[in-house]
Amino acid sequence: MKLLKLIWKVFVNAYFTSADPNLFGATKRRKAKQNIANEYKAMAQDTEGQIQDVMSQNPFESAGAKAAMAKASFGAKQMQNRMFNTMGAGATPEAMVAMQGATNQALGSTAGNIAAGAEANKENKINNLNSLKTQQMGMYGEQSNAAEAERGSGWNTLFEGIKAVGSLASGAGQAAGALL
Numbered sequence: 396m397k398l399l400k401l402i403w404k405v406f407v408n409a410y411f412t413s414a415d416p417n418l419f420g421a422t423k424r425r426k427a428k429q430n431i432a433n434e435y436k437a438m439a440q441d442t443e444g445q446i447q448d449v450m451s452q453n454p455f456e457s458a459g460a461k462a463a464m465a466k467a468s469f470g471a472k473q474m475q476n477r478m479f480n481t482m483g484a485g486a487t488p489e490a491m492v493a494m495q496g497a498t499n500q501a502l503g504s505t506a507g508n509i510a511a512g513a514e515a516n517k518e519n520k521i522n523n524l525n526s527l528k529t530q531q532m533g534m535y536g537e538q539s540n541a542a543e544a545e546r547g548s549g550w551n552t553l554f555e556g557i558k559a560v561g562s563l564a565s566g567a568g569q570a571a572g573a574l575l
Contacts, residue, residue, distance in 0.1 A: 425545035432538030439531035446524045454513030463512070467505035474498045 454460060478494045 425542045428538050428542035432535050435531050435535035439528050442528040449520045454517045460513045463509045471502050
């Protein structure tokens with residue numbers, strides 16, 4: 396009879412129950428780590444969207460560029476007013492042409508500086524966002540690897556617990572032997 400009960404227990408354990416993947420919460424830890432990894436991936440996708448937005452922006456539409464262009468325009472109008480004020484009886488055509496040339500040169504130089512600064516600012520933003528995206532994808536990879544490392548770790552936890560109980564029992568046995 397005992398042999399039949401043993402065969403029945405082996406049959407039930409072999410075919411109706413399997414190694415529990417939820418042993419000591421390993422599946423929960425794996426899923427939690429994978430969820431964290433997916434959050435990093437979603438952040439990286441959002442960062443990629445921001446990169447695309449910055450790349451499609453016209454650098455002259457930024458507040459700094461608009462302020463610089465307004466300042467340059469104001470300066471050019473002042474210079475033009477001075478030029479008109481100097482037009483008098485003693486003004487020569489050569490002086491008028493030279494003054495107009497100086498005004499155009501000042502405006503062109505200012506526009507060039509604004510363009511260079513705006514483009515540099517745009518490139519800086521793109522580089523910062525690319526760096527952030529790289530960090531986020533790195534964290535995604537680390538968390539994904541950690542999630543995969545959780546597979547089967549429940550059994551390791553079980554065996555460590557058995558080892559700890561065995562050490563405790565051994566220590567208790569040694570203590571009892573020392574007392575007796």
